[in-house]
Amino acid sequence: MLDTLKERVCRANLELLSLGLVTLTWGNASGIDRQRGLVAIKPSGVRYDELSAEQMMVVDLDGRIVEGNKRPSSDMPTHLCLYRHFSAIGGVVHTHSRRATMFAQARREIPCLGTTHADHFRGPVPITRSLSEEEVDEDYEGHTGGVIVERFADLDPATMPAVLVPGHAPFAWGRDVSEAVQNAAALEAVAEMALGTRLIDAQAAELEPYLLEKHFLRKHGPAAYYGQG
């Protein structure tokens, strides 16, 4: 069942490792089959060198296990919340990639300082509000999704495919799980470069809005001319 999706989700999880975005078992990727309303997601805490497509868990949008004999990723409720509210996304990735996590820990958005950023994110990468003690105590992972959705009240997940959760780490997404991985990799790169840029000049200015728009739109949307179309 969902063999192709499980294969893609497994490969995406392994790509997180080869791209240097995960340490030990700290990361998970999922993909959704919108027609059936089913999500394939990495099992919790499994070593990457033992991961196979058959191990991917299949769950419905309420988190009921449909296929698989392991425990799904403990971050599953966050993934499901994003799928329920962001109808255009097909894949979600969560990592503790080091530089993006530094910004999450510093509780700062990632400013848009260059075109690499603008190629992927249409503006500063936002950060959610902190969770209250009550939210952490009951349904922590669900509420993590909730504050992301809350933060996106006036943002478009299609043009801003990542977010930071303060004191925690980033989540990224895309039209499919492969694009979600690429956005997670882009996020890590722009976080590293934003940190370094501000070490060179603490006052380094944000990118001109017209240059930001130019770069985002040459890669995304109807007038895009980057890539093979």
Added chain:
Amino acid sequence: MLDTLKERVCRANLELLSLGLVTLTWGNASGIDRQRGLVAIKPSGVRYDELSAEQMMVVDLDGRIVEGNKRPSSDMPTHLCLYRHFSAIGGVVHTHSRRATMFAQARREIPCLGTTHADHFRGPVPITRSLSEEEVDEDYEGHTGGVIVERFADLDPATMPAVLVPGHAPFAWGRDVSEAVQNAAALEAVAEMALGTRLIDAQAAELEPYLLEKHFLRKHGPAAYYGQG
């Protein structure tokens, strides 16, 4: 004798290398067989590319060689001191991993700035007091273990599986040698992220205590729900 343990300890030493935690020969891992009271430990100063399970030294808790024809790691007395005083641990790892060592050299504990930290360490990673000239002159490695034990008078090694020795480097441990390696890798990652976080914001706040507890307890203890149980 102790073939399985020696095999595991050898593999753990090699994992330190593949995880990027050691340079040249600067690191050592050991594991204990509590029933027999015997410890398998890496020989001193041997190149990682020549390491094999047969070379692991077996010693008793007083440091007497029981098996093997090499000199055991010069840090052996520190390992043994930890095994004697922390009865629940089964493996010890010592590295000079770069970011954790930076904090040891700066003589600062590693503050808990995020959930990656809280997933592994229930609070700031502590630092011991400095050794006196007398302690260094007689039984240096034994006293290194002693100041760690002293620092843990009011800490639980089961929930704080690492420590920094000032001007020196970290030690980490776990229920077995494989968990000790994972804790050493987690320590390096959280040290790197703490350093970067404070470069972004020198005043970055420590994690909310309720979030720290939540993350530690979702991975550890009776109510844990991370991993495959």
Added chain:
Amino acid sequence: MLDTLKERVCRANLELLSLGLVTLTWGNASGIDRQRGLVAIKPSGVRYDELSAEQMMVVDLDGRIVEGNKRPSSDMPTHLCLYRHFSAIGGVVHTHSRRATMFAQARREIPCLGTTHADHFRGPVPITRSLSEEEVDEDYEGHTGGVIVERFADLDPATMPAVLVPGHAPFAWGRDVSEAVQNAAALEAVAEMALGTRLIDAQAAELEPYLLEKHFLRKHGPAAYYGQG
């Protein structure tokens, strides 16, 4: 057609990856056959693990496709502008390599702080002026080449084989595409070392002019004595 050049350009693109200068698909290399006035360049947005010599696009100096069935790199107009104005260059490389890009984002030239820099670049690596909104709106990539040429009014591309575009990233070149790759790698290294040097001492002085000249000229020009001649 141009099989050897396409082979070299393909290999150069792959070298960018193995040298750690590109993430995902963010980079492109091209080479020119001056006799025929034809340029071989990477297709746009193609994954490096799927790249082959046959895929290289061949275009003339006005950007007309002469061979190949893909879209050429979106940065092609910048490459072509450089080939038209810098008659001695045979290869061009564009990357978003992280440390060079940090300087571009901080909108600072890279000061010459050591002999590694002087071995490759005869003075600080310059930065162009910013593009105006009009320049970005019409023929963005062409104008990017234009501001580079403008910046080199009193610089020699043969002795200064790289430039930073503010808010964007570096371009590098060389007598052939292989030398362009080496200059891109040198640029990244000197950017990293300049950043680190100024972290150690924010006032670190630039290299003595006589040492700069000595190092540049022992590797370049008629009296060079580095390498196999």
Added chain:
Amino acid sequence: MLDTLKERVCRANLELLSLGLVTLTWGNASGIDRQRGLVAIKPSGVRYDELSAEQMMVVDLDGRIVEGNKRPSSDMPTHLCLYRHFSAIGGVVHTHSRRATMFAQARREIPCLGTTHADHFRGPVPITRSLSEEEVDEDYEGHTGGVIVERFADLDPATMPAVLVPGHAPFAWGRDVSEAVQNAAALEAVAEMALGTRLIDAQAAELEPYLLEKHFLRKHGPAAYYGQG
């Protein structure tokens, strides 16, 4: 002739690459046969992936080529100067390894902030004076050796096996070329950790002299007890 030495010197040069100490062709290692007064050294500017033992150049202590048909490393006069004045050394390594070079460019010695440093270097790693314009103009590489020797007037090359040349990069040495490589790797590690330590605390104190001595002497000299003796 000198086949074993050439083999060792070749392997040492390749180890510089695998240890991450060189970029492109920026590094060279040599070894001496003291009985014959002959030195095997890397040829100048040759790619590491084309290096073989047969290519190693053999020269006498005055730089006359005894065997080989390439140009020896342009830094050869510095190597030879060190061999002539430091009679106990058997190998020399020159790299532009990034963190050690940052200190050379900042024109600062590397302070001894921890036991990793003390395990290899008995005190701060010194920096030479700058070369004058005259010294650079005539016999630059020979004078580079000269200022190193001058700096070591009151230092022992056996206990301080590395030095920084301001605005340039480090040199390291050892009893043989393999130990020289290890010292170059240790130097890079302690430079990285010194930089990071001072980022955490700009006032971080140097290691207690008694701890420095303890660590140096447990690895070196008659009472050493690290390694297999």
